[in-house]
Amino acid sequence: MIDWEDLSNKIGAARRQLRPQRWAPSCPSPVLADALGRWAGSPADIRDHLGALFTETVAVRPRLIVELGTRGGVSTRALLAAAEVAGAHLLSLDIADCPLTDIPDRFLRRWSFVRADDVAFAGQPFADFCAARSLPAMAEAILVDTSHRYDHTREELASWLPRLAPRGVIMFHDTHMGAGWYRRLDGRVSRGWNNERGVIRAIEEHLGRRYDETTFFSDVVAGFAVQHVPWSSGFTVLRRLEQADLRA
Numbered sequence: 001m002i003d004w005e006d007l008s009n010k011i012g013a014a015r016r017q018l019r020p021q022r023w024a025p026s027c028p029s030p031v032l033a034d035a036l037g038r039w040a041g042s043p044a045d046i047r048d049h050l051g052a053l054f055t056e057t058v059a060v061r062p063r064l065i066v067e068l069g070t071r072g073g074v075s076t077r078a079l080l081a082a083a084e085v086a087g088a089h090l091l092s093l094d095i096a097d098c099p100l101t102d103i104p105d106r107f108l109r110r111w112s113f114v115r116a117d118d119v120a121f122a123g124q125p126f127a128d129f130c131a132a133r134s135l136p137a138m139a140e141a142i143l144v145d146t147s148h149r150y151d152h153t154r155e156e157l158a159s160w161l162p163r164l165a166p167r168g169v170i171m172f173h174d175t176h177m178g179a180g181w182y183r184r185l186d187g188r189v190s191r192g193w194n195n196e197r198g199v200i201r202a203i204e205e206h207l208g209r210r211y212d213e214t215t216f217f218s219d220v221v222a223g224f225a226v227q228h229v230p231w232s233s234g235f236t237v238l239r240r241l242e243q244a245d246l247r248a
Contacts, residue, residue, distance in 0.1 A: 176234025
């Protein structure tokens with residue numbers, strides 16, 4: 001007698017082994033969906049990280065969010081959604097003009113864009129920006145998504161980590177660029193460029209660790225909780241810890 005249920009389970013297991021699992025990002029938060037608009041379906045490699053970018057930022061209860069590198073403004077929209085939920089302000093820096101269009105005014109009211117070198121701006125210009133808004137010269141959330149080069153990322157770490165608030169979070173895109181290709185969660189593979197491990201190498205140097213960025217990993221080191229996902233060019237999160245967080 002054939003056990004049809006058992007046979008169905010075996011066929012299903014075989015199909016799952018032969019076909020790789022794929023995922024599609026979604027926007028259950030209406031605020032995030034409203035901020036992203038048609039860009040929610042963008043083929044950009046940052047798309048798979050927008051939800052994490054949004055929630056990681058909201059989780060630190062920010063007053064000020066800083067975005068280093070704006071370009072097309074897809075990540076900017078996710079950060080503005082976080083700013084709307086948290087009642088925060090977003091400062092975006094880029095060396096080129098980056099206009100943001102087709103987004104509701106309530107988000108734009110929370111946004112300041114400054115065309116500037118992000119390393120140079122981290123000094124007195126940032127202090128002046130914060131003073132004009134009666135804010136301490138600190139950011140609770142920082143996104144680094146600029147040149148993706150080793151030397152520049154080292155300078156950004158040196159310049160902006162002192163500006164990261166206690167228990168703040170600093171996030172890095174493009175920490176796994178491979179040899180110029182990246183894989184998205186939907187299973188597609190797209191051409192990028194080989195940055196010779198520039199971003200992850202600078203992070204390793206700062207933390208005193210050696211990572212395999214092709215893997216999913218977590219770590220606690222040098223006063224940070226670290227989490228890395230390898231897909232879509234890589235996304236690495238460093239959450240600043242205080243000494244009290246490490247006592248058990």
